[in-house]
Amino acid sequence: MQKKLPTIKEIAKRLNVSVSTVSRALHDHHTIGLRTKMQVKALAKELNYEPNQTAIMFKQRKTFIIGVITPRLTEEFFSTAISGIEDVASKNKYNVLIAQSYDDSEREQQIVETMKNSRVDGLLVSVAKNTKSTEHFDALKKYNIPVVFFDCVPEQPDLNSVSCDLHTGTIEAVNFLAAKGHKRIALLNGPANLPASNQREKSFIEGLEKNKLKADPALIVETDLSKESTYAAVQSLLDLKSKPTAVVVFNDYVALETMQYAKSKKIRINKDISFVSYAHLPVCNYLDNPPLASVEQFPYEQGSKAMDLLFNILSDTNESRKPEQIILDSKLMTWGD
Amino acid sequence: MQKKLPTIKEIAKRLNVSVSTVSRALHDHHTIGLRTKMQVKALAKELNYEPNQTAIMFKQRKTFIIGVITPRLTEEFFSTAISGIEDVASKNKYNVLIAQSYDDSEREQQIVETMKNSRVDGLLVSVAKNTKSTEHFDALKKYNIPVVFFDCVPEQPDLNSVSCDLHTGTIEAVNFLAAKGHKRIALLNGPANLPASNQREKSFIEGLEKNKLKADPALIVETDLSKESTYAAVQSLLDLKSKPTAVVVFNDYVALETMQYAKSKKIRINKDISFVSYAHLPVCNYLDNPPLASVEQFPYEQGSKAMDLLFNILSDTNESRKPEQIILDSKLMTWGD
């Protein structure tokens, strides 16, 4: 329970002026006398007056709070994205409320409900993996709470979103390997039901074709992202009569497990088989054998741009603004300085 | 700007009852007729009525928001701690507002100000490295906003805090190395002005003594945590006539750099020189040569216990509650399953 703090009423009483005068003085309203303004400000400072934000939220129907929902914080991708969000938000005097869905659609739905009730001014969401429908977000429209999706964006038109197109990076990855002379390049992909997986596969095949390599279906395998599933997928590649000499892996985490497993099978990393991945985690810098390269998806930029977009929407008086999809290009990068 | 939503007044009008009746009905107040209660609830559901949290915050002088300030989110330690906080908070219907100080004391101060103005019910803080004074937190007492510090706790009595005592883990670390036959054990410590460094050094020396090893001052070196400084510190150890055979390193990040540098100097990791560290980052699992062991500081537990403590303080009617310092024991751990 908050303590009782000085209010404009208090200041008004002491100065024998009206509350509106005090309010105007504190806001540098143009219809205020310089003398009274000075007096009011002086007393305000003396009393350590601070406007009661909750009263302002209530009155203005505006909380200056942005809600952010991500699957988890501990994944560096998301904490970096949130840093981007927070930096932009704080520059605009907004606060950031966070919650984790743990990739659980139901929990996500519940969080949306909470955020709605606490009257956030807007929402930034990277959806849970198993979120298929966007119904629980549609409800927010009725409440005039704009949503901007980022990174993991629902497959649906007419949404505001910021995402990173994996196409360029994937093509670069295949080019990179092809340039090194690899002919049999495998794709260790994520679950087929993820848009992220489809994008990778599509671009991967396109990359092969561009390099006049034919796509062998046996070289495209899939993991549900669990360790066991990844191991099985890798093993299936190793079991092939004609093994791949290079693998494009779903992301760095999976790549770490993949390489660990391969190593245990006496495969020499990046010699017998080369690896390229997605995410470009800084920590791979410290590996003895990191993937040769990794597709950067710019989480900080995604976060900050999503926040920018949300602010644009919020400050847009036009009610029926067209949804905007901002798409960044991914980029193949190495860990060299 | 929020849209106009159904209010209790609206429900009251439609049902030809008073607003107070509606309010009571929705709260299952005991002085309410069953019939009217049912009617009210039915209509509330039909209209999709949701109580306006901002009005409640305003009226009740309570926001159900907890502010969390950490140096940065991208460090897994902190994002894990925040997960602990968020899990406990959401179980108690509280929301979590986050902000990063980037280890800058001034920025931290500014954030405290913002949080104070947005009337958070309480604050959880892991202070910036260069924060010496706690003045900016003292101010919060006047506003009745309790603060619980965690992990990086100011050296000052009479604070509420949750921290992890490095003593046990450090002793275990030295024992561990001594048991492996190491006689010359070095400490690559952090900046001397950090409490965290002092704790390590004190316990380190105690550990040596317990193992009847004498502490050689030349074996205690220091890094300001920058890569260059770390390299220099490592080099100074390698330059010794009588090199250490084992090093206790400030944390895993520093250890990664240390080992990378040592490797470049043809030192065989954990053969020529063994390494033990602090933090126990999961990602070290994937290194070819992780430190042999690392002192776990239980960020999730620190976060959740700090949140628990804050709730206890918040629900404590007793104004002058004694400050409580909760101290967890650290623990030396390896990355083996």
Add this chain to the structure above:
DNA sequence: CTGTTAGCGCATTCAA
């Protein structure tokens, strides 16, 4: 330039 007044949505005290 300044004062008066109303009202945001809700909980709550006092009457009935």
Add this chain to the structure above:
DNA sequence: TTGAATGCGCTAACAG
């Protein structure tokens, strides 16, 4: 069991 009235702190429309 219910209603009427009040006020939380602030902004803003309107009147002077």
